[in-house]
Amino acid sequence: MVDKSSRLDAVFHALADPTRRAMLHDLGQQPRTVGELAAPFDISLAGASKHIQVLERAGLIQREVQGRVHLCRIDARPLHAGAEWIRHYERFWNRKLDALEALLKAEDAARPAAKPARKPRTPRRKP
């Protein structure tokens, strides 16, 4: 439970920064070196490395060391826990909409003219 919670902390924390989200977007295209990941941003290599470490701690990046080159690959699996967490509240949101719909239907059914649902419209003004 604690492990799952701290993994969620790490995943949401990793996603709470536009540079890190952009890095994940880049890695969604293909694996990249640390230098390639840093290139589009106006930050130092050390700054980029810190962002990459945050993504690594969340399990969203796998780093492969090939001599002096560090190749990073996306690992989207930890996102599932985050998606599941959010989905719970989407259900909650949908339930509110369902309750509203049920209320409107109940009000409709309680109107004096019984079952007017499928009755064809009669013109208000006759010629």
Next chain:
Amino acid sequence: MVDKSSRLDAVFHALADPTRRAMLHDLGQQPRTVGELAAPFDISLAGASKHIQVLERAGLIQREVQGRVHLCRIDARPLHAGAEWIRHYERFWNRKLDALEALLKAEDAARPAAKPARKPRTPRRKP
């Protein structure tokens, strides 16, 4: 674009803490006062207020001031943007699985015995 990005920053940052996630869970049951929200946690009222402010900045809580009582309600709508962001990577993840499946099917089709798919199994050892 900047606004959407900073909203995502705020939402993911709000979700990156177990106390704030637990508060949202409580608010999913019913609206709560600040005191009620703070009660389950071993934190000061001031500490709880800071967490509530983070949730408010992300638009996840609406606060209604009724005299001296501040009543908090969940607003799950900002979570949609977060869910959409994550879904993009789930699709990416699924595409990887689809690509793997396609590769396996292609390998299968390229085997010497043409179209063995629906051929019934023949026993290896005959009596």
